[in-house]
Amino acid sequence: MRAALIDRFGGPEELHIGEVPVPEPSAGEVLVRMLSAGTNPLDYKIRDGSSGMAKKLTADDFPLILGREGCGVVEALGPGVSGLEVGQTVFGMPALTHRAGCYAEYAALPVNCLAPVPVDADPIVFGGTALVLSTALTAAIDQGRVSEGENVLIHGGTGGVGQLAVQLCRRAGAQVWATASTRNQDRLVDLGANPIDYSTQDFTQASPKMDLIIDGAYFDTFLPSLDHLVEGGRIVVLPSLADLTPAKERGIEAHIPVFGPMPDRLAELAPDVASGALSIEVAEVLPLDRVADAHRQLETGHSRGKIILDLR
């Protein structure tokens, strides 16, 4: 099968398309013929060796297939697998400890990370859903505990995770403000957020103090955000390597999303993703051999919605 591989950590030029054997599903896994794979900042952080997951890789893991979420058709069941059928279209993200990569024609994925895709839904959209939706659920609901009537601010409201965080917080009945650059203000309005243009406005002046801040940007936003919380306010910072010490020292509740596969919650929300009631914005669809372009775009830190690889 064709797959996007790296032989060592490095820049986007390390990504190359290679021919590798179709993986055999082990016990608890299914072989999935991939239709699409989402790209995420995590992927370039694994590629360049900077992510926590990359630091756990050994020489035996190379050549490494990248890609942590995707959508495809169940081709075969591994030993002892039940709950899914051959021919079913599924989507999901393996746990970070699992080595399967989704930038490939086939992937052997744990059955317990997969949820069914509704009939007639767009497989491209579902390729880019599992990781961002799981992150947004963890940030907004589990750690953020957003509730009706609260004021919430989301930094990076038009990113892959940010767009879903805005929508989940709105659904919970919160008033939402969100930041983005000038060109993305229209999307913030479409999502139902009060838009803040971080390139021309100071968010601390443009919005009231918040019950919850979900910070997808971190570097310029984290410290001023701590002063922009009401007494007892919470902050959830998305980048995994963020240093929460300044919040903890002040007694402010602060989290970084850490989560495992949540197929039941993904399955529950899949009809809303399929109908667009929960909108995943597909900014660009690229073929597998343009995967390096996807990484270059993600690394700018200014991609909007999702860049998805079409593997059909």
Ligand SMILES: NC(=O)c1ccc[n+]([C@@H]2O[C@H](COP(=O)([O-])OP(=O)(O)OC[C@H]3O[C@@H](n4cnc5c(N)ncnc54)[C@H](OP(=O)(O)O)[C@@H]3O)[C@@H](O)[C@H]2O)c1
């Ligand atoms: N902890 C976890 O498990 C987990 C899971 C998923 C993602 N993450 C991390 O969360 C971060 C966001 O992920 P993502 O997939 O949403 O990224 P993304 O799709 O690349 O989006 C990043 C967004 O940030 C916005 N942005 C850039 N600079 C900003 C600033 N100074 N203030 C406000 N917004 C700014 C950009 O909007 P403009 O183009 O308008 O500037 C862009 O839309 C990444 O660091 C990612 O690695 C962590």
